[in-house]
Amino acid sequence: MKPEDLEPVLDDILIDLVESDVALEAAESIVAGVKEGLTGYRVRRGEPVEKVVRDALRKALLTLLDPGPRPDLAAEARRRCGGRPLVILFLGVNGTGKTTTIAKVAYMLRKAGVTPVIAAADTFRAGAQEQLAVHAEKLGVPIVRGRYGGDPASVAYDAVKHAESRGFCAVLVDTAGRMHVDSNLVEELRKIVRVVKPDYKILVVDSLTGNDAVEQARLFDEAVGVDGVIVTKVDADPKGGTLVSVAHAIRKPILYLGTGQRYEDLRPFDPQKIVDQLLG
Numbered sequence: 158m159k160p161e162d163l164e165p166v167l168d169d170i171l172i173d174l175v176e177s178d179v180a181l182e183a184a185e186s187i188v189a190g191v192k193e194g195l196t197g198y199r200v201r202r203g204e205p206v207e208k209v210v211r212d213a214l215r216k217a218l219l220t221l222l223d224p225g226p227r228p229d230l231a232a233e234a235r236r237r238c239g240g241r242p243l244v245i246l247f248l249g250v251n252g253t254g255k256t257t258t259i260a261k262v263a264y265m266l267r268k269a270g271v272t273p274v275i276a277a278a279d280t281f282r283a284g285a286q287e288q289l290a291v292h293a294e295k296l297g298v299p300i301v302r303g304r305y306g307g308d309p310a311s312v313a314y315d316a317v318k319h320a321e322s323r324g325f326c327a328v329l330v331d332t333a334g335r336m337h338v339d340s341n342l343v344e345e346l347r348k349i350v351r352v353v354k355p356d357y358k359i360l361v362v363d364s365l366t367g368n369d370a371v372e373q374a375r376l377f378d379e380a381v382g383v384d385g386v387i388v389t390k391v392d393a394d395p396k397g398g399t400l401v402s403v404a405h406a407i408r409k410p411i412l413y414l415g416t417g418q419r420y421e422d423l424r425p426f427d428p429q430k431i432v433d434q435l436l437g
Contacts, residue, residue: 163192166210177435178398180371183405191217215432218401222428227410228357228385230262231269234327242274242320243327244353246313248346248377249361251282251334254389254415258361259329260292262413264420266327267296273327275300276316278309278349281333289331296420299325309333309345310352317353330355343380350381357384359412362403364394371399371406378407389415392422397431 167188174184191213200209234243245262249255259275266273275293277300279285286302293300301319303312313330320328332349333342350358360383362370370388377383386407388400391414400411411426 162206163195163210166207167192170210170214174398174401174435177396178367178394178402179435180368180398180402180405183371183402186405187214187217187221187401211436215436218432218435219428221401221404222411222426222431224404224408224410227412227426230327230357231266231271233356234266234271234273235269238271238326239324240321242317242325244317244330244355244357245327246330246332246349246353246355246358247361248332248358248381248383249334250373253334253361253363253366253373255334255361256285256288256292256331257418258387258389258415258423259289259331260296261415261420261423263292263296263298263329265423267298271326272298273329274298274316274320274323274325276313276328276330277302278312278316279331279333280305280307280309280312285331285333299323308348310348313349313353328353346381358382359385359387360409361387361389362399364388364391364397364399367399368402371402374403374407374409378409383407383409385410385412387411387413387415387423388426392416395434397434400426400431401435 171184171188175181195213237243247255247259263273275289275298277286277289280303290300301316316328360377362373386403386409404411413423414426416422416424
């Protein structure tokens with residue numbers, strides 16, 4: 158195949174990806190990779206060029222969205238029982254559904270036989286701790302709180318020590334989520350990381366925010382590092398392009414998708430399903 162043979166199909170694919178809310182930068186990079194991989198490919202007689210290109214695109218998307226094994230948080234937490242608990246730090250700006258996501262993860266762990274401790278370490282946003290406390294009461298899980306304006310790292314530390322002393326196997330740490338990632342927030346997050354040394358730093362992004370989600374992913378990954386992503390409000394996003402954009406931006410695995418307001422509305426990420434959705 159020569160590059161000029163591929164151009165018409167690749168142009169259509171680029172438009173399709175962008176119309177599915179894949180960020181332009183990500184779409185162009187994916188298309189360029191497909192083009193490079195197919196240049197020089199010998200097409201079998203009667204084999205449609207478009208099919209060859211779209212098969213290569215499917216493979217490229219699956220490689221991007223499925224970088225390797227995803228952690229089984231419940232299984233890892235069970236292995237920690239009796240020792241240092243599994244510590245999961247949740248990151249994200251206001252409005253992404255981070256608080257609800259923490260409650261969903263707590264519910265998922267409870268269903269798997271693991272009772273986590275919730276650390277209400279957002280001492281910045283008024284009402285944040287009360288909101289988490291309501292979820293904790295409904296779910297029957299302990300919560301460690303601090304005073305507003307206090308040191309969030311000390312709240313996270315106290316929660317880990319509480320879990321260790323009482324035999325709980327996991328700690329879910331909420332953090333402040335301001336509308337903008339400023340230097341104060343970054344230093345606050347870095348201090349929490351230094352103090353409690355989380356096993357996983359999970360970023361929560363809203364699938365409906367498109368390029369904003371990509372920018373948030375980059376900022377948090379550069380500031381404190383991201384180990385995995387949970388994408389919320391996927392039930393309101395029929396296209397799924399944001400997932401591709403975020404995965405392309407930071408090359409970290411998407412772990413779960415939020416698909417509603419109920420505690421059980423958190424499903425493991427299935428790359429094949431998203432690719433099928435994108436390509437039709």
